[in-house]
Amino acid sequence: MSPTSHYLPRLLATVGRPDLAAHLQQWGPRPAGGPGLIHELGRARLGGRGGAGFPATRKWSSVAERRGSVVVVNATEGEPASNKDKTLLLHAPHLILDGAAMAAEAVGASEVIVCIDEHASTAWRATGHALAERARHRQDRVPVRMEVAPAGYVTGEESALIGWINGAAPLPTFASRPWEQGVDGRPTLVHNPETLAHVALIGRFGADWFASVGGAAHPGSALVTISGDVRHPSVHEVALGTRLTDLIGPAGPSEPVQGVLIGGYAGTWLDAAAVAAATVDPEGLAPAGASLGCGVIVVVGPQSCGLRAVAAIASWLAGQSAGQCGPCARGLPTVADAVGRLVGPNAPPRWNAQIDRWLWMIEGRGACHHPDGAVRMIRSGIQAFQGEVDHHRHAGDCHRPAPPLALPRSSEVMV
Amino acid sequence: MTRTRRLLVDPIRCDAHGLCAELLPEMVQLDDWGYPIVSDQAVPAHLLGHARRAVAACPTLALLFAEAEVAQPARSRR
Numbered sequence: 332m333s334p335t336s337h338y339l340p341r342l343l344a345t346v347g348r349p350d351l352a353a354h355l356q357q358w359g360p361r362p363a364g365g366p367g368l369i370h371e372l373g374r375a376r377l378g379g380r381g382g383a384g385f386p387a388t389r390k391w392s393s394v395a396e397r398r399g400s401v402v403v404v405n406a407t408e409g410e411p412a413s414n415k416d417k418t419l420l421l422h423a424p425h426l427i428l429d430g431a432a433m434a435a436e437a438v439g440a441s442e443v444i445v446c447i448d449e450h451a452s453t454a455w456r457a458t459g460h461a462l463a464e465r466a467r468h469r470q471d472r473v474p475v476r477m478e479v480a481p482a483g484y485v486t487g488e489e490s491a492l493i494g495w496i497n498g499a500a501p502l503p504t505f506a507s508r509p510w511e512q513g514v515d516g517r518p519t520l521v522h523n524p525e526t527l528a529h530v531a532l533i534g535r536f537g538a539d540w541f542a543s544v545g546g547a548a549h550p551g552s553a554l555v556t557i558s559g560d561v562r563h564p565s566v567h568e569v570a571l572g573t574r575l576t577d578l579i580g581p582a583g584p585s586e587p588v589q590g591v592l593i594g595g596y597a598g599t600w601l602d603a604a605a606v607a608a609a610t611v612d613p614e615g616l617a618p619a620g621a622s623l624g625c626g627v628i629v630v631v632g633p634q635s636c637g638l639r640a641v642a643a644i645a646s647w648l649a650g651q652s653a654g655q656c657g658p659c660a661r662g663l664p665t666v667a668d669a670v671g672r673l674v675g676p677n678a679p680p681r682w683n684a685q686i687d688r689w690l691w692m693i694e695g696r697g698a699c700h701h702p703d704g705a706v707r708m709i710r711s712g713i714q715a716f717q718g719e720v721d722h723h724r725h726a727g728d729c730h731r732p733a734p735p736l737a738l739p740r741s742s743e744v745m746v
Numbered sequence: 747m748t749r750t751r752r753l754l755v756d757p758i759r760c761d762a763h764g765l766c767a768e769l770l771p772e773m774v775q776l777d778d779w780g781y782p783i784v785s786d787q788a789v790p791a792h793l794l795g796h797a798r799r800a801v802a803a804c805p806t807l808a809l810l811f812a813e814a815e816v817a818q819p820a821r822s823r824r
């Protein structure tokens with residue numbers, strides 16, 4: 332069946348029917364991957380969905396220039412507020428695996444490795460089942476194996492994941508260039524599962540089909556995980572360019588919304604005015620200095636304190652430092668404690684300026700981008716919740732809790 | 747084509763010995779935790795000797811020279 336409809340869902344069209352037969356009935360057989368697909372990804376302007384949004388076509392071209400490469404599917408999803416990758420693994424594993432197989436064929440890779448968090452047992456069981464189905468029905472020319480990766484936020488950083496696949500601890504390396512040297516020293520293409528699921532559909536139906544939803548500059552759809560002060564924490568698929576308020580609506584936010592964290596724990600806080608103005612695409616989020624990142628959206632309602640959320644996430648991120656680089660290992664705890672003092676009544680005078688100075692000292696100085704994400708989250712959070720900062724300083728603690736910051740065990744899928 | 751050199755710290759190797767800030771204060775300052783913040787500007791000619799000495803003196807080989815391709819097309823970085 333060729334989807335001519337412009338409506339969603341796309342990636343989540345097979346919710347509840349993860350088997351190969353349903354996948355093939357929905358989407359038809361997959362075409363082979365080749366140079367044409369690399370070009371098509373450029374036309375579709377597909378950006379990576381693991382956080383950084385880097386253009387897929389450029390990564391593929393760098394790897395395709397080199398021989399003997401490997402494709403790594405980074406399905407570790409260590410971000411506590413994200414559930415979209417696990418949702419895809421459970422409901423559309425064959426889209427991810429199709430995309431990985433087409434990527435391997437297009438860049439000339441000889442192996443695909445799918446890495447899944449050790450705690451995501453339902454996801455790795457579903458993936459194991461899907462791989463067995465594909466082997467039985469000879470879906471893949473390039474061999475695929477699954478690895479169950481150690482839990483941890485930083486494990487999902489690509490050089491850490493590659494290091495672990497190579498037998499070392501899952502720790503980032505300095506100045507890594509995976510497209511030159513990755514798994515076993517071979518050129519390595521690392522992608523988020525959602526990115527590859529889009530590849531599977533762009534490969535079948537083309538960039539123009541991909542662009543039949545979404546904005547002109549940034550076409551297509553994206554998966555988002557909505558949580559925080561909402562009645563239904565859930566994963567949705569949305570057209571890029573959707574108004575943020577329309578996107579949050581179906582999850583049942585507590586009104587009036589005080590602020591939203593977008594893009595993950597390493598993302599950007601928007602205040603209520605920015606939430607009202609934003610559309611979910613690079614142009615629509617740029618005025619707030621934000622991006623969709625890995626699709627995480629955390630809502631702060633009137634019953635919660637946004638500043639306390641900033642402090643809680645800052646301290647969680649500080650605890651996730653791999654402890655290798657001074658500015659991250661020493662700097663993040665310092666600044667997380669400092670943000671914690673903003674919550675209490677006794678922040679020293681000019682404390683905002685001190686925090687700014689520390690943020691400036693930390694930014695860009697780790698081997699990986701972990702500290703940079705923390706800096707972005709803290710800086711934007713203090714700005715978005717400046718009213719709360721002033722209130723806590725002058726009138727004392729508001730005693731409202733942080734909103735729920737990690738997902739309930741199984742978030743329902745809403746499409 | 748002029749090749750200039752920049753300084754770079756490998757933050758994983760660096761143990762905050764602080765020697766580099768002593769030997770090359772013009773280009774290296776220490777952060778509040780004792781780790782070096784190096785200038786991202788090209789090392790000026792008159793400091794090249796001092797910079798070489800600082801690089802050689804770093805006990806963990808964390809301080810590095812990076813070629814800055816000033817007159818070359820920028821290499822893509824990600």
Ligand SMILES: Cc1cc2nc3c(=O)[nH]c(=O)nc-3n(C[C@H](O)[C@H](O)[C@H](O)COP(=O)(O)O)c2cc1C
Pocket residue numbers: 378379380381382383384385405406407408409410484485486487488489490521522523524526527699700701
């Ligand atoms: C601290 C940290 C954690 C990360 N965790 C993940 C993750 O869980 N999943 C993911 O796909 N990318 C993660 N990334 C991004 C990866 O390094 C990499 O950019 C991504 O997997 C590439 O896939 P994409 O191009 O499809 O987005 C993380 C990056 C950092 C700095």
Ligand code: SF4
Pocket residue numbers: 485502503504651652653654655656657659660696697698699700701702757
């Ligand atoms: S920046 Fe932090 S998380 Fe990244 S490698 Fe260094 S210590 Fe580890």
Ligand code: SF4
Pocket residue numbers: 755759760761762763764765766767780781782803804805806807808809
């Ligand atoms: S001399 Fe080397 S180890 Fe010491 S602070 Fe400088 S770069 Fe770090």
